[in-house]
Amino acid sequence: MRRQVDLVVPVKTLDRAKTRLLGAADRGAGDPDAHAALALALALDTVTAAAGVVRHVLAVTSDPAVVAELTALGVESAPGPEGLNPALRHGAALLRARDPRSVVGALQADLPALRANELAAAIDAAAGRAYCPDRQGTGTTLLLSAPGGELDPRFGVGSADAHAASGAVALLGPWPSLRTDVDTAEDLGLAAVLGLGSRTAALLPVCG
Numbered sequence: 001m002r003r004q005v006d007l008v009v010p011v012k013t014l015d016r017a018k019t020r021l022l023g024a025a026d027r028g029a030g031d032p033d034a035h036a037a038l039a040l041a042l043a044l045d046t047v048t049a050a051a052g053v054v055r056h057v058l059a060v061t062s063d064p065a066v067v068a069e070l071t072a073l074g075v076e077s078a079p080g081p082e083g084l085n086p087a088l089r090h091g092a093a094l095l096r097a098r099d100p101r102s103v104v105g106a107l108q109a110d111l112p113a114l115r116a117n118e119l120a121a122a123i124d125a126a127a128g129r130a131y132c133p134d135r136q137g138t139g140t141t142l143l144l145s146a147p148g149g150e151l152d153p154r155f156g157v158g159s160a161d162a163h164a165a166s167g168a169v170a171l172l173g174p175w176p177s178l179r180t181d182v183d184t185a186e187d188l189g190l191a192a193v194l195g196l197g198s199r200t201a202a203l204l205p206v207c208g
């Protein structure tokens with residue numbers, strides 16, 4: 001357990017989430033419930049892995065179904081403003097208010113193969129504000145503040161470059177499960193090769 005590390009996990013309202021994965025949950029049948037179940041499973045598997053590594057995981061979400069599932073897992077949530085970076089700034093401020101010296105991080109909620117030991121190794125490798133790029137090297141899966149520092153999230157298209165340009169150091173260890181965010185059906189297949197968390201795996205017979 002990293003005692004002075006707290007993570008914000010942003011989770012979009014399920015009926016608007018993961019649009020690039022539409023159809024992956026039901027072989028294109030267009031079932032919104034199946035899609036929402038997949039988006040939820042990705043988030044719960046991510047949070048479950050992270051919860052064993054850091055002191056607090058705070059999900060920022062305005063979706064009551066997500067809040068209910070997280071509460072059942074003992075994971076805290078808070079509503080946030082619209083938009084990814086505003087939601088992350090809000091969550092980071094809530095965590096910073098609890099501990100002025102902590103490392104505050106942002107972890108994307110679409111890492112269903114995430115291994116606790118890989119997340120822990122990446123956190124331990126950070127010596128100041130740092131980020132882990134996604135598999136393609138363009139996006140960001142994890143951003144960490146310096147102890148007591150600002151998170152300053154710059155997620156969105158090209159966020160890896162944006163985080164580097166803002167002074168964050170790239171974390172580039174052997175952590176495939178941390179780098180494999182799932183945006184597309186191809187990503188889901190690659191995450192399945194690594195080994196999915198139980199909730200996403202339970203849906204795989206339908207997705208595959």
Ligand SMILES: Nc1nc2c(ncn2[C@@H]2O[C@H](COP(=O)(O)OP(=O)(O)OP(=O)(O)O)[C@@H](O)[C@H]2O)c(=O)[nH]1
Nearest residue numbers: 010011012017018019020060082083084087108109
């Ligand atoms: N709380 C919150 N989380 C968000 C918001 N936008 C994106 N996220 C989360 O940020 C992470 C990265 O977002 P994306 O990978 O772009 O996911 P997405 O927007 O659901 O997917 P697409 O529709 O395919 O772009 C995921 O964990 C999303 O749930 C937002 O407005 N509010």
Ligand SMILES: C=C(OP(=O)(O)O)C(=O)O
Nearest residue numbers: 139140155156159181183
């Ligand atoms: C918002 C991001 O996620 P994605 O590229 O997966 O949409 C990001 O990596 O900054």
